[in-house]
Amino acid sequence: MASMDSVAFLTVKEAARYLRINANTFYIWMRQKDGPPVIKLHHSRARIPKAAFLKWVDSQQLKGVKKRA
Secondary structure (H helix, E strand, O other), rough: OOOOHHHHHOOOOHHHHOOOOOHHHHHHHHHHHOOOOEEEEEEEEEEEEHHHHHHHHHHHHHHOOOOOO
């Protein structure tokens, strides 16, 4: 995987790894419209814009949810 700073989009697995959660948990968030913004490219493909993802992580920290990094 390229460094987090050099990519514009993350895969679900990369975003889940950053948050230290199981990718299946991330998919559940997607189905429930919970979690960070996701772009669905195909029914089985999704990408997460890195800038929006990091902004979402920061907003969760402001809400009192611990940031996992």
